[in-house]
Amino acid sequence: MPSISVVSFSPHERFHLLLCELDDTMFIVDCGWPLDTLYSDQPDDTGKLRTAKTDTRLDPRDALSTINWARVDFIILSNYEQMALLPYITEYTEFSGPVYATEPAKAYGRCVLEEGLSAALQGKASATMQGGSSSSMASTSNRPQSSWNHTANGWDKWQAQLPYTQRDIVAAMEKITDVRHNEVISPVPFVQVYTRSSGYSIGSANWTVEYKNHRTAFISTSTFVTCLHPQEWDSKVLSDAQAIVFCDAVDPASHEDDEVGAARSNAQVLQRINQLCSTAISTMKQRGRVLLVGEPYGVTQDIFQLIAEHTQSLNLPPPQFIFISPVAERTLQYGNIMGEWLCESKQALLYLPEYPFADKDLRQKNHLHFVRSLADLATRNIPQGNWFVVVPPHDTATIDYFVRQWKQDAQRCSSAELASGTGMAKFAVLMHDDDVARSQSLVNRLTVSSEITYVPVSRRLTYHSIEQSLASATHAQHVLMPSPVYARLSASASKYEFKMFEYSHLQATTVDLSADRHLPLNIQKEMTQQIKSNGKQCAVVTGLLSLAAGKIRLEYPEGHGLVQTLTASAGSINNDHSAVPMSSLPRDLSVWTPEKLADELNEIGINARVVVDIPNGTAAASSKPELQSTSQPVKLIKIVVPGGSATIHMHGGWSVDCTSVSAQWTVMDSLRRVLKCA
Template identity: 65%
Template sequence: MFIVDCGWPADDDADDMYADIGKQQQQRRPNGKLLQNPRDVLGTINWARVDFILISNYEQMRLLPYITEYTEFSGPVYATEPTKVYGKCVLEEALYVAQGALRDDTAGSSTRMLAQRGLLYSSRDIVAAMEKITDVRHNEMISPVPFVQVYTRSSGYCIGAGNWTVEYKGHRTAFISTSTFVSCLHPQEWDISILREAQALVFCDAVDPAPSSVGSSEIGDEGAWQSAHVSQLLNQLCSTAISTLKQRGRVLLVGEPYGVTQDIVQLVSENIVALNLPQPQFVFVSPIAEHTLQYGNIMGEWLCESKHALLYLPEYPFSDKELRKKGHLHFVSSLADLATKNLPQGNWFVVVPPSDTETLNHFVRQWQQDAQRCSSADMASGTGMAKFSVLIHDDDTARAQRLVNRLSVGPEITYVPVARRFTFHSIEQCLAAAERAHHVLVPSHVYARLETKAGRYEFRMFEFSHLQATTVDLDTDRHLPLDIQSEMTRRVREGGKQHALVEGKLSLSAGRIRLECLDEDAAPGEPAAEAAKSKTEIGSRYNLATTGSANTPSLTQRDLARWTPEKLADELNGVGLKASVVSAAAGSRAVRVVVPGGSATIHLDNEWLVDCSSSSAHWTVMTSLRQVLKAA
């Protein structure tokens, strides 16, 4: 059992999500999904059974310090060297922002609540977690546990990013994390060999673009901005910035101090020199910007071929060293730190992370006031600052729209979504190159668009949602667990034959493979197909008083009155589940169980009923419940 990636979405829109702090548990995200606490989600996993963790890129480490320091996980963690060093920077920045929100006297209660939720670890926990990471290189074969081999191939997304392949007894499963086909950016290019080697593909991440109404450079049709080459989009952002700087204006780039931001700063700086224009003052407002830019220069072997070749001249792949040498590059950790610095006047090119809304609002508000006070005489004399531009390049259009709504800048915003992550179009191209694949798992929003085309491929395609268990029909060439082999042996002996046919569903849930036979729990006179349908139906209500089997007597044969919710919850907790008594109306007795992939409510009134939120929750809860009742 292993974990691929430990990411968690950054909650950068606190005011939208927490309209009423008293109803925090009932709040939902703007996209309609329930807002969950990461501690609650991590609490549903039996970390003592997790053998190892694989990290794909530095954006997928948000929960790692909590896992390594506050759970029972004790296995190895694997990541590339850039993923480790950049991931530490990302964790430190998140911690800095959360602690700053708690210290800020002017912060609202919703922002403080969100910051408190984000404090999963301390700076000491970050250092301890980094020490437990084993560095690996692309194509390096490692064996975290016996009979299992693991290696990573470049995903093209960012410096050091990779896609993991796990091989067990000759069967390879590839996990395609955040990836891109783009070849004009600075990270090492996408390695397509991962698609040709694996029998099973799992696409862990894909953006779901929607038509956008953001800014003056609207690209509303998804196909249009997907077909546009990323280099053209970067040139468009660069042209807007240079046009503003030509008119003695100022530019605000909303982006993290790594990734595509490095390419945009490089393009602007080079074009300013080529056009013989005055070099602006590049100001990064971030506590980690200085380190991340330096890492880009010293990790040249992880860069694309064109920048990697510069190392042999030798030259620095990025322009930040030259800018720093000439005094045009400045770093400030926060808005408060900026007020204490004496920076040169003139044209500014400011880079601010999207999570730092306080700094973004400050610059927009200040520059709008400067533009209103600027007279024609000031502009003629070259001392006025009337023009400014805000550049946004996030390829998540919904997130970009929420940011624009908070800034309220108007036509000064130029939004060009630089499409770096996979969309369903990119995944469709990957499927055409999957030569050996038998099974493919894709996110639900991707499956909805590819469902009509799934019949063109020879493999089976399934959909999944994160934090939910997925049921997959496996081929017979898979190695079956001992409990399933025992079932097949029993069938052989009963029939007195050399072989036996076992019909049913193989389910992957909570790290286990289970076999649900069609006729195992069928009530007398109930067709086997109907029994199987009731077992796999999502959100079904299961009556335990009428569904006994040969191995488990029905509950009508037991003394139900002696069972209390408190006693049942203790027994279920004793077998490894997370059970609690439901606080309900007088006379109602119920126990709630939370398991990986869903939850269930056991009603103890008269006849016992079990309400399950998913089929995987049903299998896990029913198995444990029968175990408890059999031992009683």
């Protein structure tokens, strides 16, 4: 009986590093770690970070050293936020297996890693200058200035803030295998892996790992929101999984509204983005300047797009859009290059002469500028006037500079200058990061609270949306959640048929993937008898299964076999033993119509459709004597499920024709659910 073990190594709820073990198969789901904990604190004399809260800010070396990397078979990455430790894992451990991610996750992930490395080097350079050191940064850029070096005792000693170099990032990216949504890959024998869109960012993925006919879904950072530019959430990841592992949920402090549903999520996200845009437009109408604190990807791209559209629709002079980041130019271009990974509305624009984003038009008009750092800004000739500046939240030095400079300009601006339009007295600071703790820390260090507009745009799944999504987990037997999520949802676990488990930091949680979706007992006995009489080890049901008065029974015409045993060759052996005569089955399902049954099956996640069949000359007519006397079309229900298909006959009594045991389990269990709820 297969089992799955999950151990969480990242101490932060938003970032994941899950070590999973399926029998003898071991793999890693995501390599996330909070980057700001790596480059915001300096190491102490022992080589460990100076941290105020050791339970939430840990040295990743201590966690990763407990993993036997030689036994890890493969790594799967969900989005660009969950790649912080990948270069260290691929370059400084014994891991040698494949790494899988979508093309956009790989491209954006490299940008995130390079931006973090740049921030760490800038922070170290600033610390060196403040300490009065005259050593040159150029002399240390090529040696492992930002990596762990091996010492005589075999352990790594902390040398700088980030555990990798630019060379390590390039090498790690070359080891990633690109995959597409719904593509099936087999990293090791007997294991199949495929991915579906999580809706969170361009190329973001939720993974399904199939092992011994058991499917385990890993739900990484996801969202139901459909009003942004990434491809939408694909709910099929839940409907066909027997075990589900949720990785995170949004901080309740950043999600004030408890209402759920995709429509409500869209309305709330749009409301918050519009609030930020309204503040920016209002400031620029008064010839002011705007500072947007946000990464040059994700929601920042949607806010930038809306502000550019609003200024054009209101006939306002377009401001000078300035992105201060070493990767901003690439990240904005990826939106068009990887157009097939966008939402449907953006994909539709790819087939028109229009460009899906505003950056191309602004670049042609010389209103869009990309600056690698604040030092490079002094060398650029950017027109004065309305500025819309985008700065990453970790670049606190640049944020402090603009706030201090603009505040001084506002104090020096005279009424005459303001009247003539040559002075700048108005400015605004916009923040949308849904990491409340990080944003609040940044707000506290800025001394212009009246000019700061903090509106967290939270897109991740909430506790309530997770509970809502479980309704579509029709095949789920086990659901694993982080301890904070489990604490909020465990009270409602009794209303589900699956079992709910929790996992916590550095604690192993193991569950047995038992197949508790069994056939009814009377059918199992008949199959066992047929298997024993033929001396076989397994059997496949290819005949008819009957429903009568809500009970599932064997049904087939006299003189025809139902159970067929598998042989080494393509042939099969029929057994003529009669289990249940058709005449003894009661008929008590006349209230159901094919349309009603198909709708109910679709409601619980089964792909069912009604088709019209003419009985004459068909297999359905030959197997039912009562249908042979008429040539009138009859309605059948066709069902397609993982592992096979089925046909439900409802004329003159119900019967189900299944092509495989796995399809039989799925269809019969679904019918049992429908009849039970009716």
